[in-house]
Amino acid sequence: MTTPEAGSKRVVVVDDDAELRSITSEYLRSHGVEVIEATNGLEALLYFMRSRPAAVVLDLQMPRLGGLDALKRMVAYDPAVHVVVVTGEANADLRRQAIALGAKAALAKPAAPPDILSALPFASSQPSTPGAAGSG
Known part of the structure; x- marks a missing residue:
């Protein structure tokens, strides 16, 4: 089980689109989140098991191991x-x-x-940024 001490603000961001992965990662980092980037479901699964993050932001359509298969394995x-x-x-x-x-x-x-930040489990502890929901 993911514990608050281990990875409380650590997130694995998984996307085979380097630009989208980078934009998401940089935004989360700017809000105090520790980000680990992965390019496919297999990398994501390995990082997830090793680092025990608070959350995973997961694309579904990726090479090697798709998002749904990675999701099933993470939940298991x-x-x-x-x-x-x-x-x-x-x-x-x-x-x-x-x-x-x-x-x-x-x-x-x-x-x-x-919107991604708002969906994370620690979002309520994030400082709010006026107008942030309309940007992006």
């Missing part, structure tokens, strides 16, 4: 994991499937970084 390893799915996939059924598998939130790409 730690049922309390907080996964926020962010996907460009237009299929709402796929996002519903991710929620059914254990994701805590499912956002459509391009998701605004403030």
Whole structure:
């Protein structure tokens, strides 16, 4: 189980799109979040098991190990994991499937970084930025 001491503000950001991954990661870092970046589901799973983050921001459509398969494995390893799915996939059924598998939130790409931050488990402890929800 993910504990507050271990990885309380650590997030694994997973996306094969380097630009989107970088934008999300930099925004989270600017809000005091420790970010580990992964380019595919396999990397994400390894980082997740090693670093025990507070949350995972996970794209669904990726090479090597897709997001849904990575999500299933993360939830099997730690049922309390907080996964926020962010996907460009237009299929709402796929996002519903991710929620059914254990994701805590499912956002459509391009998701605004403030929306991603708001979906994280420690969001209530983040200082609010006026107008942040409309930016991005």
